[in-house]
Amino acid sequence: MTLALGTIADDYTGASDLANTLAKNGLRTVQTVGIPADDLPLGDVDAVVVSLKIRSVPAAEAVEKARAADRWLRARGAGHVMYKICSTFDSTDEGNIGPVLDALSADAGAAAVLVTPAFPETGRTVYQGHLFVGAVPLNESPLKDHPLNPMHDANLVRVLARQSLRPSGLLPLATVADGANAIRARLAALAADGIGGVIADAVFERDLEALGTAALDAKVSVGASGLGLGLARGLVSAGRVLRVDATASVMAGVGGLAACIAGSCSKATLEQVARAEATMPVLRLSAEALVSGPAEAARALEWAASRIESGPVLVASSASPDEVARLQALHGREAAGHAIEQALATIAEGLVAGGVRRLVVAGGETSGAVVDRLRIPAFALGPEIAAGVPVLRTIGGGHGDLLMALKSGNFGGTDFFTDALGLMSK
Numbered sequence: 001m002t003l004a005l006g007t008i009a010d011d012y013t014g015a016s017d018l019a020n021t022l023a024k025n026g027l028r029t030v031q032t033v034g035i036p037a038d039d040l041p042l043g044d045v046d047a048v049v050v051s052l053k054i055r056s057v058p059a060a061e062a063v064e065k066a067r068a069a070d071r072w073l074r075a076r077g078a079g080h081v082m083y084k085i086c087s088t089f090d091s092t093d094e095g096n097i098g099p100v101l102d103a104l105s106a107d108a109g110a111a112a113v114l115v116t117p118a119f120p121e122t123g124r125t126v127y128q129g130h131l132f133v134g135a136v137p138l139n140e141s142p143l144k145d146h147p148l149n150p151m152h153d154a155n156l157v158r159v160l161a162r163q164s165l166r167p168s169g170l171l172p173l174a175t176v177a178d179g180a181n182a183i184r185a186r187l188a189a190l191a192a193d194g195i196g197g198v199i200a201d202a203v204f205e206r207d208l209e210a211l212g213t214a215a216l217d218a219k220v221s222v223g224a225s226g227l228g229l230g231l232a233r234g235l236v237s238a239g240r241v242l243r244v245d246a247t248a249s250v251m252a253g254v255g256g257l258a259a260c261i262a263g264s265c266s267k268a269t270l271e272q273v274a275r276a277e278a279t280m281p282v283l284r285l286s287a288e289a290l291v292s293g294p295a296e297a298a299r300a301l302e303w304a305a306s307r308i309e310s311g312p313v314l315v316a317s318s319a320s321p322d323e324v325a326r327l328q329a330l331h332g333r334e335a336a337g338h339a340i341e342q343a344l345a346t347i348a349e350g351l352v353a354g355g356v357r358r359l360v361v362a363g364g365e366t367s368g369a370v371v372d373r374l375r376i377p378a379f380a381l382g383p384e385i386a387a388g389v390p391v392l393r394t395i396g397g398g399h400g401d402l403l404m405a406l407k408s409g410n411f412g413g414t415d416f417f418t419d420a421l422g423l424m425s426k
């Protein structure tokens with residue numbers, strides 16, 4: 001396997017979002033969970049997305065894991081490695097975007113590194129270094145209430161500078177609009193000034209195509225799925241990859257039962273859970289009880305067992321920002337989040353043991369906990385359910401083939417759960 005593109009994602013839903021974009025734009029892509037074992041059959045692929053769970057861990061741990069993944073990808077021929085971050089730049093002043101960028105660029109001997117979370121298809125655009133979520137700046141969007149990393153500053157040049165060893169710079173839209181050569185020249189000038197990360201403006205897909213084409217000349221880039229789109233299209237238009245659609249072949253039926261689990265408390269997920277109540281049985285878990293002990297997960301499994309033979313069910317811990325804040329005040333942000341993730345993973349494990357073969361999970365950290373608990377080593381890419389969310393088919397692991405969807409908190413339309421289950425037919 002010689003990779004045309006290597007990528008490392010800081011969480012599992014973000015990884016499937018990026019893998020979806022690469023596959024949609026013609027790259028044969030697999031998503032691995034961590035660094036795969038040498039004997040895992042990944043097939044002949046153009047791109048690998050190594051999913052890590054390093055968005056909210058201490059920076060030193062994030063750096064160590066990202067560097068190991070980078071070495072693995074480069075050993076398989078990847079000349080360019082993109083670090084996939086969230087399109088809402090989820091991070092804290094301690095990291096982990098800056099520290100990982102610093103480490104990967106030091107290892108690769110890279111100069112100024114192009115950084116953009118823009119993903120116009122989902123409403124994320126960057127102008128004058130400021131990130132917009134739909135029509136509002138990041139700090140006015142629902143991300144200001146994120147349970148783990150509330151975002152209070154839309155100026156990404158400033159946000160990145162607080163996390164990085166080197167100063168950050170800006171690649172303004174006017175330069176991006178002038179195309180790949182203008183971008184290369186500006187990056188070289190910024191590198192000469194000692195700039196590390198360069199926040200690139202991007203509003204339209206054509207901006208990302210120019211950025212992707214320029215980034216392919218470098219060894220490292222940092223971005224969300226929009227940059228993946230630019231890199232994939234750059235590889236295809238340079239003739240370095242032959243465009244193919246391999247997604248339909250992964251959709252052969254897997255049979256079994258179907259279920260959904262939601263641990264995301266994002267505005268989008270809250271609406272999706274509310275809407276699902278019209279089409280399937282929904283159990284709203286008590287977050288307080290989930291944190292207090294195993295009884296609530298056991299109750300959820302009993303509840304599901306008595307209904308699931310008649311059709312899909314949804315189990316959700318999702319709660320409003322006020323309720324999340326109340327629980328965090330009692331137990332601490334990290335402890336509460338971790339305990340709920342583990343309880344939801346226990347529920348997922350029980351559901352799969354009980355015959356579930358089609359499983360939809362909402363929330364990045366939640367998906368990470370579920371996928372780890374099920375010990376899934378990799379995924380093949382199926383068709384797109386909603387922007388940034390594909391159907392995935394497990395590769396390897398001890399459960400036979402499962403069809404899954406890992407939904408980033410903010411993604412998907414209001415009917416997401418029924419849309420996903422509709423595509424994952426038996």
Ligand SMILES: Nc1ncnc2c1ncn2[C@@H]1O[C@H](COP(=O)(O)OP(=O)(O)OP(=O)(O)O)[C@@H](O)[C@H]1O
Nearest residue numbers: 264266287317319337340341363364365366408409
């Ligand atoms: N009722 C609740 N109260 C407090 N925390 C909760 C509650 N339900 C879930 N959580 C925690 O909130 C966090 C949600 O993070 P998760 O990454 O799963 O979703 P998200 O942030 O919406 O998704 P993404 O990272 O894809 O944007 C998890 O740590 C989860 O355990």
Ligand SMILES: O=C(O)[C@@H](O)C(=O)CO
Nearest residue numbers: 014017086087224364408
């Ligand atoms: O980029 C995004 O918004 C998503 O893929 C994600 O990473 C959310 O967790």
